[in-house]
Amino acid sequence: MDSNNKIGIKNIINLLKYIILLALIPAALYFRVINYGISGFDDALIIYNVNNSPGNKINIQGAFTHDALMGEKGDTFYRPLQIISMMVDAETSGLQMWSYHLTNLLLHILTVITLFFFLKKTGVREEISFLLSLFFAVNPMLTNAVAWIPARGDLLLGLFCLLSFLTFIEYYNSQKRAYIIAHAVVFFLAILSKETAVLLPLIIISWHYFVQKKKTGIKEILPFLIIWLVSFMIFFSMRHFVLKIDHNSNELGIIPLLKNIPVIPVTFGKFFIPLNLTTMPFYTTTTIVTGLILIILTVIAVVKLIKLDKRAVIWGFLWFLAFTAPPMLFRTFIAKIGFEYFDYRVYLPSAGLLVILGLILNEVTVDIRSKTLLKVSIPILFIYAFIAVIHLPVFINPISFFTSAINSNSGNAMAYEERGLNYDQIGNREKAIEDYNQAIKAHPEYSSPYYNLGVLYGELGDHINAEKYFSLAVKYDTLNHEIRFLKDIAYINLSKAKLSLRKFDETIESLKQPVKDYPNSGYLHNNLGLAYYSRMKFDSALVEYNQAIELVNNDVNFYNNRGMAKYHLNDYNGAKLDFEKAQGLKPDNIEALGNMGMVKLKLNDNEGAVAEFTNEIKLSPTFGPAYYWRGIAYMNLNKEGDAKKDWLKSSELGFTKANEKLKNGK
DSSP, X not given: OOHHHHHHHHHHXXXXXXXXXXXXXXXXXXXXXXXXXXXXXXXXXXXHHHHTSTTSSOOHHHHHSBOTTOOBTOSSOOOHHHHHHHHHXXXXXXXXTHHHHHXXXXXXXXXHHHHHHHHHHTTOOHHHHHHHHXXXXXXXXXXXXXXXXXXXXXXXXXXXXXXXXXXXXXXXXXXXXXXXXXXXXXXXXXXXXOGGGGGHHHHHHHIIIIISOOOOOHHHHHHHHHHHHHHHHHHHHHHHHHOOXXXXXXXXXXXXXXXXXXXXXXXXXXXXXXXXXXXXXXXXXXXXXXXXXXXXXXXXXXXXXXXXXXXXXXXXXXXHHHHHHHHHXXXXXXXXXXXXXOGGGGTTTHHHHHHHHHHXXXXXTTTSXXXXXXXXXXXXXXXXXXXHXXXXXXXXXXXXXXXXXXXXXXXXXXXXXXXXXXXXXXXXXXXXXXXXXXXXXXXXXXXXXXXXXXXXXXXXXXXXXXXXXXXXXXXXXXXXXXXXXXXXXXXXXXXXXXXXXXXXXXXXXXXXXXXXXXXXXXXXXHHHHHHHHHTTOHHHHHHHHHHHHHHOXXXXXXXXXXXXXXXXXXXXXXXXXXXXXXXXXXXXXXXXXXXXXXXXXXXXXXXXXXXXXXXHHHHOTTOHHHHHHHHHHXXXXXXXXXXXXXXXXXXXXXXXXXXXXHHHTO
């Protein structure tokens, strides 16, 4: 065997070693995430919607016709490939989280391996490409990309953007058309992952013409131009029909871009010096200053290193900035109370930083042997991996997720509120109340914690406190337009609390404006109808119930309520139709059975009334009024013994009206 073949075999063996290690090391570091649950922040909603999507789980059409949260005509983002991948997870493990976490981990491992080849193609030496890929694999800032399920879109984006770059380069190196086909596939998958991929053609072209100084004519690059253009047209056409985004200038555009400028030094700095790692980060002076210092030092190093390929370094900065910029154009309306950015968004931009670092290391380590370089690198990689291991458990469940956010910023009102919700769900209402109050203390004009306190007190039967907090929720939801979460639901629950306190006139006054502001809220009309009904204004109640049913035609309570209004207006046949509709919606609805029995009494259908009350008693054998009214029906049928027996039972159950019948004997 000649020396060239020996060198070739040795290179292949080394390459295989690199690939195996690049797969095994992140797998060993992150494998425990497979046992993690959900964070309770977006993932619960996505996974629930995916598992309950039309067509059951794998519903490709649904992935293309829903937003990133699987909402109809959504106002979030368009991520078809992310949804499809989660549909596969849902088919594999349903509501068990292991499949979702495993997919994230596998995508990360594939990206790490792809990054290795990407760095080699950009001129970074093989052993340095390997070490930098390992650095990426264990980087603590990227733990949330792996451990937080909703970061799936950025994992997919990172993988397919790197593959798109590689297939483009390989085509011009080999002139094999297979690479054009491969590029068409992976680029389309990249843009289906996240619209940030729209900038990838500019990055590729800048590498081709600016860094490599190719003189390719338009005819030779035309296939790629067509692929990019067609992919854009298909993606944005589908996106247009799904998303109905109505963001103001404070949420989308130049103003958010300017407010988000700190994300550039923050992510640059945290990628290399992982400070203030948390689940819901804010810009801090420490991370901004650290990042600015590192940027300045990097620029100085680039200027000082004479042999450094300056064009490639500039291109690395361009990659970082180009893929950092798109999310900067959007600033969520909850930025002041919840988070200003997410660490996982550096996943793709960091490839540009690694190109810069790799090219610098190419020059400064030119006289250092590979084994020496490895020995120096191992302690550094171990430190980063150790930090990642320490940080990783914050993603294990919702309590730890939001506690991490609170520990990093005690003014994070949204994290307090979300943790309170999770405490409430597990029955720890004392801690829930404490967290809701902390959220209010952190941001007194944030309406949602007031609302959740209202819900909690309502469930406890404390309608006075429920009314108090729902009133405050309405107040701040109305005043604070930037973080207006609740809208009609606050009025719905406030009116419900007032009804429980028998404040019927207050309910009527408090709902007159909301039913105008939210004309499509059937529940507001229903509650207003209940208030009118309680004031025996049955005509007004009927008008509101009609509106409610026109807007929501599948709520059993609405039909029961309207039926009772008709009953009191002596429209017994109309009432019967409504109670039949209520029974059709929910055959075991006790209220509908009792109401139907009442109306049949009025229509002299005593046998039918007996049947209705009998069914009601089967469902609720301790409900005294049902026995009382069945006794009335029996008496009408001249079954005096059965009637007295029912009245006696009704009396025993505490329905005092039955005593009068027993006393009179009829």
